[in-house]
Amino acid sequence: MKSWFRHPFARAMAALALVLLLGFIFNADGAFFKWGTHSDMYRAISVYGILACGMTMVIIIGGIDLGVGSILGLSAVLFSLLAIRQGWPPWMAIPATLMAGAVCGLAAGGLIARFRVQPFIATLAMMVFARGLAKWISGGQKISTVIQKANGDFMNVPVPAVFDQLGAKILHGNLAVVTVIFLISIMVCWIILTKLRWGRFMYAIGGNEEAARLSGIPVWAMKLLAYGLSGLFCAVAGICQAAQELQGDPEAGVSYELTAIAIVVIGGTSLAGGRGGIGLTLLGALTIGYLEKILSINAVGEAARLMLTGVIIVGAVLFQRMRK
Amino acid sequence: MKSWFRHPFARAMAALALVLLLGFIFNADGAFFKWGTHSDMYRAISVYGILACGMTMVIIIGGIDLGVGSILGLSAVLFSLLAIRQGWPPWMAIPATLMAGAVCGLAAGGLIARFRVQPFIATLAMMVFARGLAKWISGGQKISTVIQKANGDFMNVPVPAVFDQLGAKILHGNLAVVTVIFLISIMVCWIILTKLRWGRFMYAIGGNEEAARLSGIPVWAMKLLAYGLSGLFCAVAGICQAAQELQGDPEAGVSYELTAIAIVVIGGTSLAGGRGGIGLTLLGALTIGYLEKILSINAVGEAARLMLTGVIIVGAVLFQRMRK
Amino acid sequence: QPVSAESANPAKKWTIGMSQCNLGEPWRVQMNADVKKAAEAHPELHVIFKDAQNDTLKQRAHVEEFVAANVDLIIISPKEAQPLTPPVVAAMHAGIPVIVLDRRVVGDKYTCFIGADNKKIGQAAGRWIVQKLGGKGTIVELKGLMTSTPGQDRNSGFREGIKGSDLKVIFDVDMKWLEPNARKEMESALSRFSDISLVYAHNDPGAHGAWLAAKAAGREKNILFVGIDALPQEGQAYVKQGILTASFEYPTGGREAIENGLKILNGEKIEKEIVLPSRVFTAETVDKGGEWLK
């Protein structure tokens, strides 16, 4: 019993429970008890959650990825360019975008793994570079179905079906497709982190890189893998974002990295590396998602909302300790 | 000779040298060779630099402070409220603001030191909380010399002298007062980190917290000190920002934490803690300041500017390695 | 119409949902303040404000929440046209009238659009500047975020306005609406160019930042500064202080939204497109409430 509470998962649950309790109390005239409220929240947190999946692996391996928001923006623009402007079919546009995301991740990972650049610097550089690239290939414009013709007039092309499919809700509008994609991302990470050697290697490297190297683990390949996967998840998130917004916005994802890191860390994964897990990230995403949702359905004013967010985050974390 | 290049300071110099070289080449019709260009850059980087001073100590002790930008905003608002709206004289308004900044830092530090909250979470909470507080006390408006009267009309009060003094340039307009304040901050940190016992303690805690504790070092007091000082420097920066803008903007300092951390890390101080120094932070500030300035005087477009920033950061860091 | 049936009851309270895309800019804070002020004059109105913090999807969720809470009217100042169209359409389908403020949505599934035209304001500013400088001079343009439509329109309108004159834009950069950025960029312009006639900034804080830079260099007397937005406590005050030569109003439409909202709730017929007129404030006109642009 006692030891159960010491488990990080149980502690992350405690934080989530506290937030849910607040939701029960401040239920905004019952809005909190409607399934729609929850399903909206799941949809809203999904893009962040997908970023947080890759981030979890990067943090476990002892790194950090500041580039996720920008790579998301780049992917959203690229996907829209390919699918709307170039008219590529989904089975070409999606893999191409995923590839581009992975390449960005691998580029940052390469600097970290081969040239021992601090992860903070390498991914910061990727953050500004990918944002610039997104603005460059989009010409600073949102890539939507509204297209300016040579004579300056605007014309409206139809939205490609893949946008509608990915942006839709299934089960009679009760579950967003992006939420399903988020859950699949969680599953993929769970398999990598707990069922495959790769995951074991990542924990080992984050726990003690020198010891991991001495144990014959290909440290640099694993770092490449983690950052490459993070880039890949960014591309997934970017595609989801574009599908939901029906456009590719070169400003999409600005400051998402902070939210993604916050989700991972509030779940209980340590920024020092070597500890934590994807289950915690799921709980962290729910905690942050519900926290925002509860403040939002209660229409709390901007200043109060920020102050409450700060207080509740601290409260939730202290609540975790208390159970110990 | 060879060992000289291995020194972190020399390596940070190499990065700065590379950036300066770019300035020589892309000198924007000689604008780069005017002292005014440099003095402007020093002014512009000073506020970030002051934040980076506190951040250096926090990072050396093994932590991170995400709250600096928000505390800066809060201090700018508070200082403007006191000095403009309440008409407090500088010798009351300045200490009061410094106190408020230090209290914010201590609050985050207290959570970290006493309750073992991860620094990322505690300062993230402070980041949103202080921003909310800034918006709350300012009513979401910039606090300037334009004041709304009860009847809804606006009236203009004179700018308090302290704003003009702090926002001015001295030595015939060749050196901004805020730059002098930045250099004094660097000096203060240099004394703390290299001349005082406290500094040694900070390095020891960042290097191996458990060993430091067993060596009788008051770990939690030192953490409080580091975060408290960081808060204090944020208040200094906030006052400087308000003085330069002639107003207290509750949005001031948004995302400055990233720049402040980047300055420290690009200088060569490791985010892992226990290594680095304030001299490196000075070089890091110059590197980032010059990089921005060179792109700015050449009026490089936004997209290209971002991409170039990414490439040059990586280039500078790799250049550092090369000399090794 | 269920609305008109109920409006017979004078004690009826109306709930209005106001979805703001971002409160990080004074102009939008002002919009909310205008809505609030106008609504306070009508005790039967209750306005719920939501701030999407510059996040499209969050704003979409907010509209969905309003629909779920079954408010009587939605006012939305959308961040993006395309992605916010579906929730607005959904609200209309649910029988909730929607007023779109400032930025548009795609198609015509809304009750009423209220907004000013950035392109026209940019054009007016351009023409005004041509006149002011006598058709000759060097210009520094400090642009707002160029991935945003207001930034793009204030830029393209301005360029159209100065077309045909001898005005030359010698330095144009993106300062992303932020005053500290504007100051930094202006410093660079000042160190490069010894002759600058005028600074055209896409918002008043940008113009103010540029003025601060020029003042520090001792050149503020030789340069004219023009900004956009003309909020009373910002642009108008700067004009009064002699910092800006002119500021062009970009009206928030907050008051108009409430006025028209009431009409809708009371079952009155209103125009579908309301383009707000704009004013220019100069030293001569600022105390008289500016001068309406044609």
Added chain:
Amino acid sequence: MPCLEANSNSIPPAAEMPLVEMSGIGKTFAGVRVLEDVRFELSPGEVHVLAGENGAGKSTLMKILCGVYPDYEGEIRLAGRPVRFKSPHDAFRHGIAVIHQEIALIPDLSVVDNIFLGREPVRRGGWLDRSGQRTKAREILDQLGLDLDERQPAGDFSVAIRQMIGIAKALTFAAEVIIMDEPTATLNGPEAERLFTLIARLKAQGRGIIYISHKMEEIYRLGDRATVLRDGRFINTARLPDLPEEEFIRWLVGRKLDQQFPPRRASPGATRLEVTGFPLPNPAGSRNNVGAGVTFRVAAGEILGFAGLQGSGNSELFHGLFGACGDEVGDSVMLDGRPFRSVSPAYSLRHGVALLTNDRKGNGLVPALSTARNITLAALKKFSPRGWLRPKSEQEAAATQRDALNIRVASLDQEVGELSGGNQQKVVLAKWLETAPKVLLLDEPTRGVDIGAKHEIYELMNRLTATGISILLITSEMPELLALADRILVMHRGRIVAEFDRTVATPEKIAHAAMGE
């Protein structure tokens, strides 16, 4: 069984062909030459001892052999074939396994995961074979006599157990060459015995073993040949049975060394520390919570030895006395007749109590700080009147300690993380001596220290006690315990089960008591 079978590209045992041949090996760290023209040879079925003073270059030579330092001069041949390893992974694939001097485990991973790290057995499709792993891990742990829950994180265990896990990790794989860098530095007699049995078995299988140690008995008991390094240079290789110990020591130290243990003249004074019913702290997760408490007293100028096997709780007792666990202990400890409430290390240090822990890497040193700064760290008040540092007096004090303990450093500004293991140990000792304590708690003070320096440390302990300092000593080396301690307390499962005076103590008696018999 992918893990226990011999490696595919391992070398067939040939009669004359040496397993490993290293020649002309040189290595430079940042301009400092640490190895110069060293040669070394290992035959199949041989235990080859590598010996030398602290900082002689033993670990560095072995790290070159196992791929940690890919940039070296000279040539390595494996069964006659020239090789050049780029990484530890590379070396392992050529059949080389290592037990590193600094225990290289991942604290948060479980014991099983640590043992199989880097060569996890996988099922088809790349899935981890967890149950297979556990069975195999159990097997080897049983052979080593380790009775622990293999699913617990490795970081939860004491240094000795972690050392055993490190050994298990290297032995689980049937490597042709096994390097053991001071494997017994923290092991007690019985644990070391089990290791020796395993070594004998490996030898019989024709494996080559390189054994680094500073313990003479072991060297002579296990070794077939010995190679001696001094100051990074090759001194000699000889068959051990033909090499007199005196000669061997002369090779090691470069001079003749008189008897290892200086004569001890104990002159205990008044009672210094009185411990009554002291409750052992209970580290999170540990199951041996003992209620009764510990009672003993130490006189000024006395050396009180503590013996006990793995898990006896003697290290925990020291941690508790020092206040490292942070709990209030009430009035159960009296120091010089006054209550001593060890609430924190800072409190204890203020009252003249210092603790040298047995985990120098984990909590003894700050690797990124220089040697001088590590030495003055715990006594920094002395070197910073009113808060201002006095770098010069710091440097002087550090230099004095360096000379007294014969610490081999390129300069006192060298980061302590770059020192050899034994020299790091001396730095930790220097750090605590610098605090000028009244009571010194020493947990394995000579761990990894060479015989020359050990001798000096013993003399130093005699000098310290002559000035009235009390020393509480834990050591896994029985001769050291018997020669130094004035009295010996034996602990078993958190209790003191026996007490012996130095005049009556024998290894057998102590071992019996330690096993709880």
